[in-house]
Structures are given as structure tokens and as C-alpha cells.
Amino acid sequence: MTTAPQFCVVGHPNQGKSSIVSTLVENDAVRVGVESGTTREAERFEFVLNGKVLLALTDTPGFQRARQVLAWLQQVPVAPAERPARVRAFLAEPSHQQQFPDEVALLSPIMAGSGILFVTDASSPVSTTDEAEMEILRWTGQPRMALINPIAPSNHSQSWQLTLNQSFQWVRVFNPMTATLPARQALFQAMAELTPDWTAALTELNRQLLHREQQRLQQVSIELADYWCAQLSFRQPLSLLPPSLLKQPEVWLQQQLDQAESQLFEQLAQSWGHGQSELARQLDWPIERDRLMNTETWYLWGLQQKELLLVSGGAGMATGAVLDLGLGGSSLMLGALSGGVLGSAAGWLASKQLPGKKLGWLPLSQERHYIGPVQHPNFPLVLMARALTFVQLLWLRPHAERSRLALTTQASDWDKKAQVQLLQWSKQLQQGKWKATQSHALSDWIREQLQQRLHSTLMQEQQQSLI
Known part of the structure; x- marks a missing residue:
């Protein structure tokens, strides 16, 4: 041994x-x-x-x-x-x-x-x-x-x-x-050359680190896919809410979605050895913009209003972004940024529409029986951007770094094809047309996104470690 x-x-x-x-x-x-x-x-x-x-x-x-x-x-x-x-x-x-x-x-x-x-x-x-x-x-x-x-x-x-x-x-x-995996592996390799007694053990350590990274990428892609689907499809019959919340069920819904995001982030931090990590509270805003359901900052995480309208193919002018929480199909509007309303987003996928397929994002006529799911077309992008950003930050974070994690608020840099793909999946999910093949495709997409986000940083670190 x-x-x-x-x-x-x-x-x-x-x-x-x-x-x-x-x-x-x-x-x-x-x-x-x-x-x-x-x-x-x-x-x-x-x-x-x-x-x-x-x-x-x-x-x-x-x-x-x-x-x-x-x-x-x-x-x-x-x-x-x-x-x-x-x-x-x-x-x-x-x-x-x-x-x-x-x-x-x-x-x-x-x-x-x-x-x-x-x-x-x-x-x-x-x-x-x-x-x-x-x-x-x-x-x-x-x-x-x-x-x-x-x-x-x-x-x-x-x-x-x-x-x-x-x-x-x-x-x-x-x-x-600042040392990410390539720098640590280069150091372990140098340590392995100090004496023949440790060469095999430290070489094996590096091999297992690479294998773990591959497994971690696969596992976290599946976890993020499951999380994204659960958040997008989350709904609750109003009859199950406490009487005190019936007048403001949207508050309860926001709390549930925020809590689900926090639980995911905490679980990942614990399992990756970052149990002391915390999200920073950015006090320069009068609101807590690190929260998922802080709708005032969605334009930073998802698409800018103009970009969202271009992707969704929406008709009409909009001077502010509005959240539709979909009370049993009814539109409950929250979080207006600067006033105004978002025109119907029913045409956002017109070019992809199948014959006879209905694409109404903002139905207004059904009776209110439940709270959720969130139907604003920006929500799938906001949800995914925050999760991917957190995983990227955590992945690259050395364990000696003890500052709080800050989710940098920025517009998504995905190409339009990726944006439309997410919106397609979200609509199929909320319409009950979700299949196992789509779950696999979503996790594969997440894995590719993470690989792209991590690749340039890790390659730069690897080059520096060889200097």
C-alpha cells in the first residue's frame, strides 16, 4: 500500500x-x-x-x-x-x-x-x-x-x-x-519530482483530479437542468396557501423561488469544499439585487428590453419590463422597472411555430386557481444566467479565497440561437410537452456552456503556470 x-x-x-x-x-x-x-x-x-x-x-x-x-x-x-x-x-x-x-x-x-x-x-x-x-x-x-x-x-x-x-x-x-486547477496540477507535478518515492502517488493525484473535473461537469449539468425545469414549472394551488397569503400569493412565490436558488448554491458550495462561501449583499442599491426574484435587475441578467423583443418577436412598444406570475393563467404584474407594459410575447417564436401551435405567453381570461409558474419570457434566461455564473465563480475559486461571492450582473452573452433554444424549451416544459430527450439535450447544452465559460480562463492559467 x-x-x-x-x-x-x-x-x-x-x-x-x-x-x-x-x-x-x-x-x-x-x-x-x-x-x-x-x-x-x-x-x-x-x-x-x-x-x-x-x-x-x-x-x-x-x-x-x-x-x-x-x-x-x-x-x-x-x-x-x-x-x-x-x-x-x-x-x-x-x-x-x-x-x-x-x-x-x-x-x-x-x-x-x-x-x-x-x-x-x-x-x-x-x-x-x-x-x-x-x-x-x-x-x-x-x-x-x-x-x-x-x-x-x-x-x-x-x-x-x-x-x-x-x-x-x-x-x-x-x-x-488565484490558483485554479492547472496551476495546482503543475505544482503537484513539480512536487512529484522531488523524490521517486512520491512520483507515482502525485501523478495519480493529478489523474484523479482530471477525472473528478469531468465527473463534476457532468453531474452539475444534470443538477442545473433539473433545477431550471423545477423553477420554471413551479406552481401551487391557492387552496394550499395559508389564508394570510391569499391576498399576496406572489410574495410567497417569490420566496419559494429565491429559497430554491439559495439551496442549490449552498449545496454546491458545501459539496465542493466551499462551505464558508456566502453571496455578497450589494448595498449600493436600495434593493437586494443578488436575489433571484429581484425583478428590478432581470434586465441585467437576461436580455435588455430591446433584445428581448427582438428574440421574442413581440409586437408593440415597451418602456419597462414587467413580470407575469401567471395566477392560473391570469396575469399578475410585478416589478415594473420604469413603468409601461410589455407587449404580447406571443410572436417570439413565430418563425419556429408548428402548425396549430398556440404561443400565448400572457393569457388573461382563465380563473385564478393557482400561483405560478412564472411566464415572463425573460425568466428562463435570468434563471440560467445566474446559475451558470455561480457555478463558474465557484469552480474557479481557490479555497484560500474568503471574500464573498458576488454574482456580477450583466446581460447574457449567448447568441440568439441559444436564447431562442432556451425559450423553446421553457415553453414546451410549461405546456407539459417535456420529454426525456429534451432533458438530455438541456443538460448537454449546459455542459457546453460551462465548458466554453471555463476554457479560456483555465487555458490562460495553464500558460501562466508553465512560465
Whole structure:
């Protein structure tokens, strides 16, 4: 049985060690802070895929008295081959637990067989303390790599690179706040070359990461398709609503649709290791525009009014977008942006109409027996744009990034064919003409959209990781 590679992440305090651990093991429970000394004791974190530990990282406190420790090691002249034994002697000295607690905490797992990831931000010139830390790590005799974490622009990167090259087998620049999968895989591959003992295990880790990404893409495409269909077809008999809501059933409907979106986003965040992630509240608007059923912002998520009319083939002028919540076929208008009404959208698919097919989006004559489904032709686009944007943001988000997720409000950039396709599907769904073949086609469409959205970003990241 192959043992998972183990590394200690070490360095001076406040260099971003915990952020690197969080991103590499995909765990946002790792404590990350801007204040010095966030990590006060060594803590082990495991990267688990399919129930198997593939990598273990120990987040250590930073060196505090490196020059004093090095002075103790150098008190007795020893040959290079005997230096690891000298480090073990330092750890075995009873008084050192009290005198050098941080150094004992970080050196103990290293001497137990862990590799070394030495982290520096290279923001200041190389000091004698830095040199002492690197020399101590060299004395351990363990496989070691140096990571330059570009927390801030630095004029000292070249001198750091030259210094690090003398003590470490590999020196890489790695930003845990921006590193997507290609950058992490490039780092794992470099770690695999530190010693033959870990080559197979870390190569397998990269292979499983790729396989997981393919599975994730397939699974999330199906989940988004099911979610989209459920939201578009959601309806409730008025007789089942509490009496207090009968006068404002649209409020209840909005709450249900908003809650369904929040639940989907939270479930995805949890399953992908981003349990701490939250959607940002954008307080510069007098309304909460991150909510799905914030109809005032639909023109940002779906199509602009003019584009919507072009796609839908609607006749008539419109000075504002209006939501039709379809009370049993009756039109209950909410969320007017600037006043006015949306002309009938019955002609939006006239060129695609089958003989005898009725395309009325805004029926006005039936008795009100139920609330929903939402029938505004912009709603399918709004619904899908928000879901795809959230998945894209979450997918590319390193686990060290702790800022709130903000759904950037922008008009959809899909071509007209894609827009019409979504509207076709939504109408077939709401008319009860939905079939399994259409469900498969929808999930395939979502997968293609995600692939296109992720491809350019990941390719750019991959090119940067090879520099």
C-alpha cells in the first residue's frame, strides 16, 4: 500500500502558508488571516478523493528563533551526512520544547518523514534570519521545494530566486489566491519530482483530479437542468396557501423561488469544499439585487428590453419590463422597472411555430386557481444566467479565497440561437410537452456552456503556470 505524500508548509510568519494549505487540500476550514501568527501550532490537513487520502499537508507555526536554533546545530562540527541526526538531537533535548516551541512543532513532522514546502512572499530583501531558516531546512535532508507567494509586488524576487536555488530542489511562484486547477496540477507535478518515492502517488493525484473535473461537469449539468425545469414549472394551488397569503400569493412565490436558488448554491458550495462561501449583499442599491426574484435587475441578467423583443418577436412598444406570475393563467404584474407594459410575447417564436401551435405567453381570461409558474419570457434566461455564473465563480475559486461571492450582473452573452433554444424549451416544459430527450439535450447544452465559460480562463492559467 502506497503511503500518501506528506509535506510540512513552513516559513516566516505571515507569508501565506495557511492560504497555500487551504488551496492545495481544497479545504476552506483552514484558518487564514491577515494578522501575523494565525497558525499557532502544527495542524495536519488531508486531501481526500473518493474516500482515499492522496496528500497530507501540515500547516506549521512560523520560525521564531531560527538564528538561535542554527547556532545550536552548528556548535558541534558534523559532516553533511550527519546533519539530520544533529537536528534529531535538537528535538530530543528536553529544554527545547519550552525554549523553542515553534521550531520543535515544525521540525518534528519533517524529521518524521515529511517533505518541505518553504513559503516566502519575497516582499523584503533576504535577511540573515531568512538564511538561517533555509539552512536549518537544508540540514534536515528532506525533499524540499520553495514557493514564492506574490502577496504584493516585489523588487526582490530575483535575489530571492537566486538564494532559494542554493537550498531547494525546486523554486516556484505560486499564488494560492488565484490558483485554479492547472496551476495546482503543475505544482503537484513539480512536487512529484522531488523524490521517486512520491512520483507515482502525485501523478495519480493529478489523474484523479482530471477525472473528478469531468465527473463534476457532468453531474452539475444534470443538477442545473433539473433545477431550471423545477423553477420554471413551479406552481401551487391557492387552496394550499395559508389564508394570510391569499391576498399576496406572489410574495410567497417569490420566496419559494429565491429559497430554491439559495439551496442549490449552498449545496454546491458545501459539496465542493466551499462551505464558508456566502453571496455578497450589494448595498449600493436600495434593493437586494443578488436575489433571484429581484425583478428590478432581470434586465441585467437576461436580455435588455430591446433584445428581448427582438428574440421574442413581440409586437408593440415597451418602456419597462414587467413580470407575469401567471395566477392560473391570469396575469399578475410585478416589478415594473420604469413603468409601461410589455407587449404580447406571443410572436417570439413565430418563425419556429408548428402548425396549430398556440404561443400565448400572457393569457388573461382563465380563473385564478393557482400561483405560478412564472411566464415572463425573460425568466428562463435570468434563471440560467445566474446559475451558470455561480457555478463558474465557484469552480474557479481557490479555497484560500474568503471574500464573498458576488454574482456580477450583466446581460447574457449567448447568441440568439441559444436564447431562442432556451425559450423553446421553457415553453414546451410549461405546456407539459417535456420529454426525456429534451432533458438530455438541456443538460448537454449546459455542459457546453460551462465548458466554453471555463476554457479560456483555465487555458490562460495553464500558460501562466508553465512560465
